[in-house]
Amino acid sequence: MDPIAAADELLDLGFGLQGRGEHAFALEIYREAARIAPTYARAHMNVGNALQQLGRIDDALAAFQEALRVDPAFAPARFNSGMLLLAIGQEQEAEREFHAAIRDKPDLVEAYVALADVEETRGKLELAIANLRHALELRPRFAGAAYNLGMALQKANRFEEAETALLDAMEFDPIAARGALNDYCWNLNYRADLDPRVVFAEHVRAGEAIARRAGAARPSRASHVRRDRIRVGYVSGDFRLHPVGVTMKRIVAAHDRDAFAIHCYSNNPFVDHVTRSIRQSVDSWRDIDALDDAAVCESIRDDAIDILVDLAGHSKGSRLAVFARRAAPVQLTWLGYLNTSGLRNMDYRLCDHHTDPAGESDSLHTEKLIRLPHSQWCYFPLEEVDLPPSKPSADFHADVVFGSFNQFRKIGDECLALWCRVLSRVPKSRLIVFDVDNQRLRRRLLDSLAACGVEADRVSMHGRSSVADYFRTLASVDIALDTFPYNGATTTLDALWMGTPVVALKGDRSIARGAFSILQSIGLTELCATSADEYVEINVRLALDGHRRASLARSLRPMLERSPLMDAPRFVAALEAAYREMWKRWCAGE
Numbered sequence: 001m002d003p004i005a006a007a008d009e010l011l012d013l014g015f016g017l018q019g020r021g022e023h024a025f026a027l028e029i030y031r032e033a034a035r036i037a038p039t040y041a042r043a044h045m046n047v048g049n050a051l052q053q054l055g056r057i058d059d060a061l062a063a064f065q066e067a068l069r070v071d072p073a074f075a076p077a078r079f080n081s082g083m084l085l086l087a088i089g090q091e092q093e094a095e096r097e098f099h100a101a102i103r104d105k106p107d108l109v110e111a112y113v114a115l116a117d118v119e120e121t122r123g124k125l126e127l128a129i130a131n132l133r134h135a136l137e138l139r140p141r142f143a144g145a146a147y148n149l150g151m152a153l154q155k156a157n158r159f160e161e162a163e164t165a166l167l168d169a170m171e172f173d174p175i176a177a178r179g180a181l182n183d184y185c186w187n188l189n190y191r192a193d194l195d196p197r198v199v200f201a202e203h204v205r206a207g208e209a210i211a212r213r214a215g216a217a218r219p220s221r222a223s224h225v226r227r228d229r230i231r232v233g234y235v236s237g238d239f240r241l242h243p244v245g246v247t248m249k250r251i252v253a254a255h256d257r258d259a260f261a262i263h264c265y266s267n268n269p270f271v272d273h274v275t276r277s278i279r280q281s282v283d284s285w286r287d288i289d290a291l292d293d294a295a296v297c298e299s300i301r302d303d304a305i306d307i308l309v310d311l312a313g314h315s316k317g318s319r320l321a322v323f324a325r326r327a328a329p330v331q332l333t334w335l336g337y338l339n340t341s342g343l344r345n346m347d348y349r350l351c352d353h354h355t356d357p358a359g360e361s362d363s364l365h366t367e368k369l370i371r372l373p374h375s376q377w378c379y380f381p382l383e384e385v386d387l388p389p390s391k392p393s394a395d396f397h398a399d400v401v402f403g404s405f406n407q408f409r410k411i412g413d414e415c416l417a418l419w420c421r422v423l424s425r426v427p428k429s430r431l432i433v434f435d436v437d438n439q440r441l442r443r444r445l446l447d448s449l450a451a452c453g454v455e456a457d458r459v460s461m462h463g464r465s466s467v468a469d470y471f472r473t474l475a476s477v478d479i480a481l482d483t484f485p486y487n488g489a490t491t492t493l494d495a496l497w498m499g500t501p502v503v504a505l506k507g508d509r510s511i512a513r514g515a516f517s518i519l520q521s522i523g524l525t526e527l528c529a530t531s532a533d534e535y536v537e538i539n540v541r542l543a544l545d546g547h548r549r550a551s552l553a554r555s556l557r558p559m560l561e562r563s564p565l566m567d568a569p570r571f572v573a574a575l576e577a578a579y580r581e582m583w584k585r586w587c588a589g590e
Contacts, residue, residue: 003036003037003040004037004040006033006036006037007033007034007036007037007040007042007043008033010029010030010032010033010036010043011029011030011033011042011043011046013029014026014029014030014033014046014050017029018049018050018053023050023053023054024050024054026046026050027047027050027051027054030043030046030047030049030050031047033046034047038070039070039071040070041067041068041070041071041074041077042067042074042076043067044063044064044066044067044070044077045063045064045067045074045076045077045080047063047066048060048061048062048063048064048066048067048077048080048081048084049080051063052080052084057084057088060084061081061084061085064077064078064080064081064084065081068081073104074104075100075101075102075104075105075108075111076101076105076108078097078098078100078101078104078111079097079098079101079108079110079111079114081097082094082095082096082097082098082101082111082114083114085097086114086117086118086440087438087439087440088439088440089438089439089440089441089442089443089444090443091118091121091122091440091443092122094114094118095115095118095119095122098111098114098115098118099115102115107138109135109138109139109142109145112131112132112134112135112138112145113131113132113135113142113144113145113148115128115131116128116129116131116132116135116148116152117148119131120152120155121440121444125152125155125156126156128152129149129152129153129156132145132148132149132152133149136149141172142172143169143170143172143173143176143177144169144176146165146166146168146169146172146177147165147166147169147177147180149165150162150163150164150165150166150168150169150180150184151166151183151184151187153165154184154187154188157194159198159201159202159205160205162184163181163184163205163206163209166180166181166184167180167181167209170213179316179318181206181209181210181314182314182315182316182318182320183314184202184206185202185203185206185313185314185339185342186314186315188202188203189339189485189486189511190409190410190412190485190486191412191485192412192413192414192415192484192485193414196364196508196509197364199339199364199509200340200363200364200365203314203339203340203341203342203366204340204342204366205342206314206342207320207324207340207341207342207343207344207346207366208342208344210320210321210324210342210343211321211324211343211344211345213321214293214321214322214324214325215325216325217324217325217326217345218297218301218325218326229258229259229260229261230259230260230261230306230307230579230580230583231260231261231263231303231304231305231306231307232255232260232261232262232263232305232306232307232308232309232579233263233264233265233300233303233305233307233308233309233328234248234252234262234263234264234265234309234311235265235267235288235308235309235310235311235312235319235322235323236248236264236265236266236267236268236310236311236312236317236336237266237267237268237289237312237315237316237317237318237319238268238311238312238315238317238336239264239266239268239274239275239278239279240268240270240271240272240274240275241272241273241274241382241467242274243382243489243490244311244312244335244336245274245275245278246274246380246381246382247335247377247378247379247380248278248311248335249274249277249278249281249380250378250380250568251378251568251571251572251575252264252278252281252282253281253568254568254569254571254572255572255576256572256576257283259576260576260579261283262281262282262283263282263283263284263285263286263303263305264278264279264282264284264285264286265286265288265296265299265300265319266285266286266287266288266289267288267289267312267317267318267319268289268317269287269289269290284303286299286303288319293319293321293322293325294325296319296322296327297322297325297327300322300327300328301327301328305327305328306328306329306330306583306586307328307329307330307331307332307579307582307583308323308327308328308330308331308332309331309332309333309334310323310331310332310333310334310336310341310346311333311334311335311336312336312337313333313336313337313338313339313341314337314339314341315336315337318337320341320343323341323343323345323346324343324345325345326345329586330347330348330582330583330586331345331346331347331348332346332347332348332349332350332367332370332582333346333348333349333350333367334349334350334376335350335376338355338489338510338511338514339509339510339511340364340365340366340367341366341367342366343366343367344366346366346367347367347368347582348367348368348369348370348582349365349367349368349369349370350370350372350376350575350578351369351370351371351372351376351510352371352372352373352374352375352376352517352521353371353373354375354513354516354517354520354521355376355510355513355514355516355517356369356371356510356513358371361509361510364509364510370578370581370582372571372574372575372578373574374521374564374565374567374570374571374574375517375518375521375564375565375571376517377489377493377517377518377521377565378565378566378567378568378571378572379490379493379497379560379565379566380566380568381471381493381494381497382467382471382494383467383468383471385468385471385472385475385498387475387498387499387553387557388475388476388499390550390553399428399429399430400426400428400429400430400478400479400543401429401430401431401432401476401477401478401479402419402422402423402429402430402431402432402477402478402479402480402481402539402543403431403432403433403434403473403474403476403477403479403480403481403500404419404431404432404433404434404480404481404483405434405435405470405473405474405480405488405491405494405495406434406435406482406483406486406488406491407435408433408434408435408436408437408441408445410483410486410488411433411445411483412483412485413448414484415483415484416448416449416452417452418505418532418535418536419431419481420449420452420453420454421452421536422481422536422539422540422543423449423452423454423458424452424453424454425536425540425543426540426543426544429458429543430458430459430460431449431454431458431459431460431481432459432460432461432462432473432477433445433459433460433461433462434461434462434463434464434465434470434473435462435463435464436461436462436463437463437464442461445459445461446459470494471494471498474494474495474498474500475498475499475500477500478500478543478549479500479501479502479503479539479542479543479549480492480495480500480501480502481502481503481539482502482503482504482505482515484505484507484512485507485508485509485511485512486511486512487504487507487511487512487513487514487515487516488502488514488515489514489515489518492504492514492515492518493518493560493565496518496522496556496557496559496560497556497557497560498557499552499553499554499556499557500553500556501524501527501542501549501552501556502515502519502527503527503528503529503535503538503539503542504516504518504519504527504528504529505529505530505531505532505534505535506528506529506530516528518565521563521564521565522559522560522563522565523559523563524559526538527542
């Protein structure tokens with residue numbers, strides 16, 4: 001039998017094994033194929049693929065190089081080698097491999113997309129855009145390339161072109177790219193360089209695109225007025241162990257059931273103990289993740305919902321198209337996305353006087369802002385965790401430890417520059433950063449910190465962890481560093497719960513005043529800064545004052561427990577008052 005044909009039979013067998021996750025067995029099959037056909041580059045490449053799946057990175061790279069030794073023009077091995085180098089943070093070497101793959105196979109579309117990814121990361125934004133456009137010329141309906149093009153154009157502030165590319169991606173592959181406009185809006189919230197009015201305008205653009213795709217809205221049913229209880233529907237993909245789910249577990253349990261009928265529409269098939277608790281506490285529960293928007297609207301109308309509450313905004317699990325279709329007479333957004341939805345059919349957004357002082361944010365929302373009297377948050381920790389007896393540096397001889405526990409993508413250049421100023425003023429301090437889940441991010445963060453004079457041995461990075469480990473690590477640091485312009489919310493509350501202070505920098509938009517609102521609500525104005533310089537000074541002063549840190553470590557949890565932030569009955573009473581006012585307005589034709 002021809003060696004290549006025999007090797008191909010083995011490769012097919014190996015593919016099947018890898019498809020079942022049996023990478024070690026597949027590796028042996030691939031090695032046998034390479035032994036039978038030692039000059040067959042594809043066999044060596046598959047050896048590398050299996051080794052990569054087993055985490056043997058150096059061996060995988062060596063196998064890819066062996067494939068290229070026997071066939072220097074074998075572009076797939078170049079591409080796979082580049083992808084592996086990219087994953088471990090060796091971006092310059094990866095870029096070189098992608099260029100070589102394109103040289104050997106000019107129609108290798110995936111190589112142009114991967115090359116654009118590297119170029120964008122390395123600041124070559126226009127080159128990245130050009131390569132993504134070329135990928136779409138080679139494969140005109142490639143949703144992945146269109147999506148990446150949209151995000152690159154957004155980064156270049158070419159918003160109209162970005163929207164067109166993202167809408168194309170959603171047309172090319174409605175399932176894979178269905179969250180493209182949501183991702184577009186999320187990314188705007190991380191942009192400290194954008195004026196809030198630009199961020200608002202782009203949310204409106206996205207909202208209009210969602211509404212166009214959703215189709216015409218239907219008028220509300222007047223018969224809703226005739227009822228004893230107001231029927232409230234909550235829509236979310238996060239009725240589970242998630243900040244939204246944990247909050248809603250308390251909210252639905254505290255609702256006045258004589259005055260309100262509570263319905264939940266769950267856009268996630270996952271079920272856990274939080275899901276079950278919420279489901280047992282409401283009048284009706286609908287699983288809507290498998291339903292299209294038209295069917296969801298009909299279900300909500302059949303339930304005769306008066307007030308429909310969006311708990312997702314532009315986050316994962318969103319069903320904004322349902323709201324665009326006007327599924328209920330009164331519609332509002334709250335909790336899961338701390339910015340405007342951009343929808344004209346979203347009537348209200350819940351917030352508070354600290355995140356959105358009267359007159360400051362109203363023009364940046366398509367919704368009418370309803371400011372709850374105490375706070376927009378009702379907090380309860382994800383898990384019960386005892387406070388530690390003391391902080392590691394409570395003896396004042398240990399080095400001060402700062403920590404970042406927010407999503408890594410919230411740490412922009414401007415945010416990192418301020419952190420570096422703090423770390424430079426406290427020379428022996430250390431920094432722990434969570435949500436750094438691959439070598440590429442680790443390398444980028446260390447390079448950025450090194451450019452500011454912060455040595456790598458002062459920094460430790462961790463990926464995602466269990467809830468218990470997350471709380472334990474929160475308790476182990478002395479000061480939690482907030483992010484901006486997108487502040488921490490639940491993360492800030494979790495830090496305070498574990499006795500770890502957070503300094504808030506009051507920003508110029510709702511999403512940049514979350515931590516400020518939380519600290520104001522518990523009376524910790526001393527930790528609120530109104531300028532970058534003041535933010536640095538407060539962090540440094542706190543780092544150098546061990547007695548104050550020790551006092552805060554003991555008092556933060558009791559302060560939080562006594563605050564409106566953890567008073568669920570008080571919060572729900574204010575929430576229900578807002579619902580009554582909204583319903584009264586609608587019944588009056590307002």
